[in-house]
Structure formats: C-alpha cells, structure tokens
Amino acid sequence: MKKHLIAAAFSTAMLAPAFVTTSVNAADYVIDTQGAHASINFKVNHLGYSFVVGRFNDFSGDFSFDANKLADAKVNVTINTNSVDSNHAERDKHLRSPDFLNTGKYPQASFTSTSVEDKGDGKFVLNGDFTFNGVTKPLAIDAVVIGEGNDPWGSYRAGFTGSTRFKMKDFGVQMDLGPASAYVDLDLVVEGIKK
Numbered sequence: 327m328k329k330h331l332i333a334a335a336f337s338t339a340m341l342a343p344a345f346v347t348t349s350v351n352a353a354d355y356v357i358d359t360q361g362a363h364a365s366i367n368f369k370v371n372h373l374g375y376s377f378v379v380g381r382f383n384d385f386s387g388d389f390s391f392d393a394n395k396l397a398d399a400k401v402n403v404t405i406n407t408n409s410v411d412s413n414h415a416e417r418d419k420h421l422r423s424p425d426f427l428n429t430g431k432y433p434q435a436s437f438t439s440t441s442v443e444d445k446g447d448g449k450f451v452l453n454g455d456f457t458f459n460g461v462t463k464p465l466a467i468d469a470v471v472i473g474e475g476n477d478p479w480g481s482y483r484a485g486f487t488g489s490t491r492f493k494m495k496d497f498g499v500q501m502d503l504g505p506a507s508a509y510v511d512l513d514l515v516v517e518g519i520k521k
Contacts, residue, residue, distance in 0.1 A: 355518025380412030
C-alpha cells in the first residue's frame with residue numbers, strides 16, 4: 327500500500343528553531359484545534375481523471391509523547407464526520423449521506439493507537455484501531471516528528487505529520503465509483519499543547 331509523507335502547512339511555532347529542545351520525559355498534549363494548528367485532510371481520485379480534496383473541520387484529541395521513547399507514544403483522535411468540507415456544498419451533502427460517510431448513523435470516526443514502531447531519525451509508524459462508518463479495523467500511519475519546544479505565549483508544544491491510505495469498501499462505504507476511486511488518502515498535521 328503506497329503511503330505519502332507530507333510536510334506542508336506547518337505553523338511558525340512548529341518550525342521555529344529558536345523553540346526546539348530535546349525531550350527529557352513523556353508528556354501529555356491536547357491537539358491544538360482551536361488555534362488551527364492541526365488538520366485532517368483527505369484526497370480521493372475522481373474516476374481516474376482528477377482528485378477530490380477536502381478536510382474535516384471539527385475534531386479533537388490528545389497524545390502522549392517523548393522524542394527519546396517514540397515506542398511509548400499514544401494518540402487518540404475523534405472526528406466529527408458532519409464537518410466534512412470539500413469546498414462544494416452539494417457534494418458535501420452527498421458525502422454525508424449513506425452512500426459515503428453515513429453521518430446520520432455514524433456522526434463520529436476515531437483513531438486510537440495500539441503500538442508505535444520507531445524507524446529512527448524521528449520517523450515512526452503509528453499503529454491503531456480506526457473506526458469509520460461503524461467499522462473498526464487496524465490502520466497504520468507513517469509519521470514524522472517535526473519538533474517540540476516552548477512557544478512565545480508560555481506553553482510547550484510538540485508536533486508531527488502523518489499519512490495513510492485505506493480502502494473505502496473495507497469500511498462498508500456503499501458508493502462504488504470504480505477502481506481508481508477505491509482509496510482515501512489521509513494527510514495529518516498534528517500540533518499539541520502540553521497539558
């Protein structure tokens with residue numbers, strides 16, 4: 327399964343070298359969705375001709391992280407599937423229908439990590455249980471640590487990016503747009519504020 331690593335759309339606080347430090351202990355973080363420093367983006371091939379891209383505007387979560395012990399990291403995320411946004415109101419209405427997200431019956435999707443494989447140099451594979459459309463299956467996310475440290479407002483932050491791909495039919499999606507449109511690519515930007 328081909329997976330793409332993306333390192334785009336990072337906030338200044340995540341990238342500023344002046345704030346990067348080395349972690350000494352595991353810490354718990356809340357994902358910074360209020361400051362819009364995190365995002366869940368998706369891309370689906372449209373009939374083999376182009377792509378439909380979008381995002382989920384409403385989600386929440388937390389993670390536990392120590393850069394020196396990546397294997398001990400834990401992540402929990404809950405997504406409000408009604409918040410799907412592909413920049414087209416009629417298409418979003420269809421995406422919320424039983425053909426795709428079935429938000430009337432399953433208004434949430436979630437990911438709970440189960441293990442982490444440290445690949446070295448800040449790269450890791452985050453394994454977990456992904457619940458989508460009422461179906462729970464294992465999902466692996468290729469991830470990269472971006473950095474951590476103090477921000478200008480008195481908080482401590484840590485962030486990473488991740489990407490994964492899953493087959494819609496594996497999660498009971500009814501609509502069949504052909505083999506070119508069978509998969510969803512998810513690209514994640516996660517920045518957390520230390521609790």
